[in-house]
Amino acid sequence: MTRTLEGRKMEWTARAFFAAITSITALLILLPVPAVAAEGSWIQTGGSARTPSTPDVVNWNGGEYRVVRGEDDAIWWSYNNGPWRPVLDYGRTSVAPIVLAAFDTVMVVHTGLDGQVYYSVLQNLHTSEWTSWTRIPGNANTVNMPAAAYSSARQEVLFQVTDASSQSPSFTTMRLRDGAYHFPTEWSHPSAGGIQSLAGAALSMKPKASKGNYVKSVYLSSTCSTSQRIQLAEVDTDNLGATTYREVPGGGLCDLTPSIGNAGPSGRDVTNTSDPNFALQNQFTIAVTSPNDHEVWLNRSTDGGSGWSGWRHANDGNSPTTASPSVNSFNSSMRVDITWDGNSSNRFPHHSIVEKQL
Numbered sequence: 001m002t003r004t005l006e007g008r009k010m011e012w013t014a015r016a017f018f019a020a021i022t023s024i025t026a027l028l029i030l031l032p033v034p035a036v037a038a039e040g041s042w043i044q045t046g047g048s049a050r051t052p053s054t055p056d057v058v059n060w061n062g063g064e065y066r067v068v069r070g071e072d073d074a075i076w077w078s079y080n081n082g083p084w085r086p087v088l089d090y091g092r093t094s095v096a097p098i099v100l101a102a103f104d105t106v107m108v109v110h111t112g113l114d115g116q117v118y119y120s121v122l123q124n125l126h127t128s129e130w131t132s133w134t135r136i137p138g139n140a141n142t143v144n145m146p147a148a149a150y151s152s153a154r155q156e157v158l159f160q161v162t163d164a165s166s167q168s169p170s171f172t173t174m175r176l177r178d179g180a181y182h183f184p185t186e187w188s189h190p191s192a193g194g195i196q197s198l199a200g201a202a203l204s205m206k207p208k209a210s211k212g213n214y215v216k217s218v219y220l221s222s223t224c225s226t227s228q229r230i231q232l233a234e235v236d237t238d239n240l241g242a243t244t245y246r247e248v249p250g251g252g253l254c255d256l257t258p259s260i261g262n263a264g265p266s267g268r269d270v271t272n273t274s275d276p277n278f279a280l281q282n283q284f285t286i287a288v289t290s291p292n293d294h295e296v297w298l299n300r301s302t303d304g305g306s307g308w309s310g311w312r313h314a315n316d317g318n319s320p321t322t323a324s325p326s327v328n329s330f331n332s333s334m335r336v337d338i339t340w341d342g343n344s345s346n347r348f349p350h351h352s353i354v355e356k357q358l
Contacts, residue, residue, distance in 0.1 A: 039314070039356065040335075040356045040358075041356060042316050042319065042354050043355060043356065044352050044353065044354055045081060045337075045354070045355050046068070047078075047081065049352070050071055050351040051323075051339050052351055053095055053145070053323050054096035054145065054257075054323045054326050054339065055068045055337045056326050056328070056337070057326070058099050058100055058101050058328060059328070059330060060101035061267070063125075064081070065077065065079055065106050066081075067098070068097070068353065069097055071351065073092045073094060074086050075091055075092075075093060075110055087120055088120060088132070091112070093111055095143070095200075096324070096326075097145070098110070098146060100150055100266075101266045102148075102157050102267065103157075103176050105121055105122055107120070108122075108130070109146050109159070111140070111144065116139070117135070117159065120134070134181075136172060136183065137186050138186030140187055141163050141164050141165060142200070143164050144161065144199055144257070145200045146161050147159065147161070147202050149204055149219050150205060151219070151269055153207070153216055154237070156173045158172075158237055159173070162197045167196040167198075167226065168189060168191075168192060169189070169190070169195065171240055188240055190241050191241070192243045192244060195225060197223045197231075198256075199223070199255070199257040200324075201221050202221070202257055202258065203260070204220050204262050205219055205262070205281075206218050206262070206282065206305065207270055218234050218235060218236045219234070219235040219237075220234060220260055221243075221260075222260040223245065223257065224256065224288075228253045230247065230248045230254050230286065230288055231245040231248070232246060248308060250299060250308065250311045251311070252299065253290055254291065255289070257324040258286050258288040259325050260284055260285070261284070261329060261334055262284045262285075262329060262334065263332060263334050264277045264278075264281035264332070265277055265329070282302070283302050284300070284301045284304070284305055285299070285336070286300075288325065289321055289325065294321065295318060296319040296321060297313060299311050300358075314356065316356065317347070318344070318347075320340070321338040321340065322339055323339045325337065325338050334357075335356060335358055336355060
């Protein structure tokens with residue numbers, strides 16, 4: 001049968017279409033997709049350090065900075081698992097301090113015995129020189145560990161505490177202006193959907209594409225409600241009044257602060273949506289201690305906190321802990337740190353720092 005010119009045109013069009021589809025498919029296959037790291041085993045870290053509270057760590061600028069509340073209630077830090085030194089010779093706390101990378105340096109934050117929140121900034125790594133403890137303005141009025149997260153895109157640190165009187169969240173922000181730290185407002189108390197918390201909260205930065213190639217950052221906040229449910233909110237410091245908590249799916253229970261953390265580089269927002277690190281920073285893990293067995297349970301999201309994989313025990317046997325877990329970035333993956341309950345298991349010493357890769 002003789003093909004007409006129109007028939008040949010249709011054939012050429014079909015060939016071009018399938019060739020284009022094949023090229024696009026090949027391109028999609030070749031695009032870098034971040035792999036989910038295999039979960040590791042529990043290992044003791046931090047040497048002889050002992051802490052009754054949550055240990056915290058940040059990886060920044062090629063180094064690992066770890067901070068704990070000592071059994072003497074002082075605030076101690078170490079670099080790359082080196083010697084433990086006090087952040088300053090004064091300053092005591094009854095709850096865990098936290099550490100974060102912000103404004104191209106490292107900052108330690110803690111709740112003082114007076115219920116106010118203080119911060120100190122590392123000045124010299126080799127001489128262990130820190131700025132004096134500085135109180136965040138306003139009345140924090142908290143008995144829980146503070147939460148903080150840094151957004152390089154917004155050039156700000158968001159702080160969160162649980163108000164001791166109302167059991168509701170309070171927020172404030174820090175910005176760097178003319179070489180000095182500035183707090184545009186004192187502690188604010190959005191209704192947050194009427195949430196009340198049993199404990200403190202945890203924060204993690206989340207890069208978020210909004211329109212076209214414009215990327216801004218918001219924050220994910222996790223807390224434990226008075227009904228022992230794990231709650232999550234997206235916090236936009238441009239609109240704190242819109243902060244509303246929702247229960248993380250799966251029916252998980254809590255009685256301490258649930259920790260949230262993401263993968264990818266610390267101390268900077270990845271603003272290029274085609275960069276594999278953008279996808280990494282939208283991978284989150286929530287770790288919580290169950291009131292039923294006092295062990296670590298995990299839930300993971302790979303889409304910025306919209307969907308969750310479901311609650312499960314951490315692998316590698318029992319994980320008894322006396323405090324909340326702490327989830328932090330570990331290069332292209334995450335890890336969780338806990339303080340070991342040696343009264344429940346003699347696998348590690350009591351109150352030693354134990355961690356695993358997630």
